[in-house]
Amino acid sequence: MLVFSRAPRPAQAETDRPDHAEEPPAPAPAPVPASARSRIAARLGRWRGRRGRRGWRDRRPRAALALRWTGTGLAAGLVLGSLLLPNSLAALHPDRFARLPAEAIVGAVLLLALPGRARRAVAAAAGAGLGVLTLLNLLDMGFRDYLGRGFDLVLDWELLDDARAYVADSLGGAAAAGALVAASLLALGVPVLTALAAVRLGEVLAAHPARAHRGTLLAAAVWITCSALGLQTSGLPVASDRATGAVRSQVRRVADTLRDEAAFEKEAKADTFGATPGAELVPDLRGKDVLFTFVESYGRSAVEDPVTAPGVERMLAGNTAALAKAGFRAKSGWLTSATYGGSSWLGHSTFLSGLWVDNQQRYRTVTSGDHLTLTKAFGRTGEWDTVGIMPGVRKRWPEAEFHGLDRVYDASELGYRGPKFSWSTMPDQYALEAFQRLAHGRKRDRPLVAEIILTSSHQPWAPVPELVDWDELGDGRIFGPVEEAGERAADVIADSTRSRRAYGRSVQYSVTSLTQWLERYGTEDTVLVFLGDHQPIARVSGDDAGRDVPVSVVAKDPAVLEKIAGWGWTDGLRPAHDAPVWPMSDFRDRFLTAYGSTPHPSEKN
Incomplete structure (x- = not known):
């Protein structure tokens, strides 16, 4: 007589389903769309890149730290230098940069208050604007040195071609071509560099919020104190708003140019001798x-x-x-x-x-x-x-x-x-x-x-x-x-x-x-x-x-x-x-x- 035996099921399983129920097959994984696969691959690539960089930093931590702080220092120097840059060669002395710009403090407050994406966008825009202001200051330097006045945003663009022609006539075509290339690189590179520098500084502030808030508060207190006491260095106020003043000056110059254009057109139509007959002009020089x-x-x-x-x-x-x-x-x-x-x-x-x-x-x-x-x-x-x-x-x-x-x-x-x-x-x-x-x-x-x-x-x-x-x-x-x-x-x-x-x-x-x-x-x-x-x-x-x-x-x-x-x-x-x-x-x-x-x-x- 044959006896068949079966291992007992867990009690929970017996109450859940009848003996004759079969184990359901495991569900097949859902297909991953192609767009999702590409996103996953991109993230994986970035993760691997980060791991590679971490590996380099882990192997040379001192060099990595020095490089990071050097980049941050250069970014800070570029931004602060642009905020304090004068607009004449005669004023271009080291003591001009030993001041505390109000615009840097306001910028730090604003960047600390913004979330990541907005912070980067605002920093990039502000940095690019600072680069444009730097270029205008450099143009002012050149115009003051040669023409005794600042650059006019409305009227003076065509004079830049005259400057190129003057260099070509004076120093030759190669010098003029070199000057043109250098000027083009400067015009493109300065706003890009100042934008990148501002973004980097914004990220540094966001990475150390507690210290950044304390430092910004301290800088604001120092600026207000220096301004209230009228403290100066080399005859210049320590509390600086140089960049804001430069923007105001450019805006005022443009407004004055537009007003002058209308007024002079009327002035030119009036002439003391405009209707004098030819017989009554310079008779004593006949x-x-x-x-x-x-x-x-x-x-x-x-x-x-x-x-x-x-x-x-x-x-x-x-x-x-x-x-x-x-x-x-x-x-x-x-x-x-x-x-x-x-x-x-x-x-x-x-x-x-x-x-x-x-x-x-x-x-x-x-x-x-x-x-x-x-x-x-x-x-x-x-x-x-x-x-x-x-x-x-x-x-x-x-x-x-x-x-x-x-x-x-x-x-x-x-x-x-x-x-x-x-x-x-x-x-x-x-x-x-x-x-x-x-x-x-x-x-x-x-x-x-x-x-x-x-x-x-x-x-x-x-x-x-x-x-x-x-x-x-x-x-x-x-x-x-x-x-x-x-x-x-x-x-x-x-x-x-x-x-x-x-x-x-x-x-x-x-x-x-x-x-x-x-x-x-x-x-x-x-x-x-x-x-x-x-x-x-x-x-x-x-x-x-x-x-x-x-x-x-x-x-x-x-x-x-x-x-x-x-x-x-x-x-x-x-x-x-x-x-x-x-x-x-x-x-x-x-x-x-x-x-x-x-x-x-x-x-x-």
């Missing part, structure tokens, strides 16, 4: 050849700076004596230019129009209108031919109509075949001889009014031309050995003292070229008005230099100078230190009035 000549960068510094003055004063005294021997007399004074260090066209248009043209928007406004210029006033009479000698113009120049010039000879039309002298396309002596050949010396039915721009004293003042025999000028190739033997622009630009000396020599060359031309070709009917268009750049003229430039009227006919005897100007080519100083915009009306013009104002529309 029959005279009148030459308005601008000497590039010829400023008060050339006459009074200790480095340049001795040579320039000897030159002015010698040329005054040489002109007197030829029968010419001169009177000289000072004009305050509308520009400084560059943007010569602003000075030219201010002098000729009688309007204060100190920015690019004003220049566009006045040159697109019909405001009366000195050269146009002579042309309106129908008694003079008008001509421009523009060796610095190398492309189409639509402003000729505003200047009232019948004929303009630019760099390509003066016949020069010699070498360039850095930015200057040709030596002034050659340009003046070309003026004689093409216009002044030709047989004419009417007298001539000319606007002449002399460029040899344009920065970087290397190499400086030398005078040659006027009869041997030819097509200018005689200047080849002179250019080769001269100083290199790259050597002079980097040295302030060498720049000042070279600047003085260039002014001596330009003014002597002009006075020798007058001795050689001037007549009883020649009237020369020459002046500087602006002071040289701050690296040459000094950080505190004004904007005054010398101006002289030279003539052989005594009646010409008698008409301006009441101006109080100094006899000779060298104006006395205390000679009258007028805004450059005053000259047009004073000149027209002195020589018999009758005011007939045009009305504002």
Whole structure:
């Protein structure tokens, strides 16, 4: 007899289901969607990467710690340096950075209050904005050093291309390309770096909240105390809000520019002599050849700076004596230019129009209108031919109509075949001889009014031309050995003292070229008005230099100078230190009035 036995089931199992129930099969795992698999793989990759990095840090903990703190220190230095960065080279000293910026404290409070994703977004945006502000401060430095003013966000972008062209003309195409690449990298890299630095600092604060809160509270207490007590370091308040002030300054500058644009447009439509008939303009100069000549960068510094003055004063005294021997007399004074260090066209248009043209928007406004210029006033009479000698113009120049010039000879039309002298396309002596050949010396039915721009004293003042025999000028190739033997622009630009000396020599060359031309070709009917268009750049003229430039009227006919005897100007080519100083915009009306013009104002529309 067979006996079958079965192992007893657990009691719980017997009560749950009958003996004949079968064990249900295990459920099959649900399929994982492809998108989920990719997310899992990405997370696994990141986890493995983190493990790899941890492994490196575990193997070299001191190096990892040093690297982490170095990165944090650099980030803090970049952010704090950007918050305290001044906007002028003269103020760029280490003590400027020994201050406590309020913006850093406010930023820390804000980042501590935000959750992770929002904190990183705000830190990145604020850091990028700080980078943009840093770039504006750097632009301000450059503009103040060269033009004596800050960068205008509305008007000055087109001047950056002029700066590139100036570098190419002065130092060559390779230097200009290198400068362009460096500027592009700076423009892109600074905001990116400051954004990354701000994000890193935000993460450090979030990783140590207790210490970060205590440190921020302590910094705020120190800032408030220093501000209340007026504590200073090196003459500057310890409690700084430099970045906030810089933003306010930029906003104010933009608002002032926009307001000025509308106001100047109305001002330019009013003209004291705008409706004066041609018969009533400059009657006392009928029959005279009148030459308005601008000497590039010829400023008060050339006459009074200790480095340049001795040579320039000897030159002015010698040329005054040489002109007197030829029968010419001169009177000289000072004009305050509308520009400084560059943007010569602003000075030219201010002098000729009688309007204060100190920015690019004003220049566009006045040159697109019909405001009366000195050269146009002579042309309106129908008694003079008008001509421009523009060796610095190398492309189409639509402003000729505003200047009232019948004929303009630019760099390509003066016949020069010699070498360039850095930015200057040709030596002034050659340009003046070309003026004689093409216009002044030709047989004419009417007298001539000319606007002449002399460029040899344009920065970087290397190499400086030398005078040659006027009869041997030819097509200018005689200047080849002179250019080769001269100083290199790259050597002079980097040295302030060498720049000042070279600047003085260039002014001596330009003014002597002009006075020798007058001795050689001037007549009883020649009237020369020459002046500087602006002071040289701050690296040459000094950080505190004004904007005054010398101006002289030279003539052989005594009646010409008698008409301006009441101006109080100094006899000779060298104006006395205390000679009258007028805004450059005053000259047009004073000149027209002195020589018999009758005011007939045009009305504002």
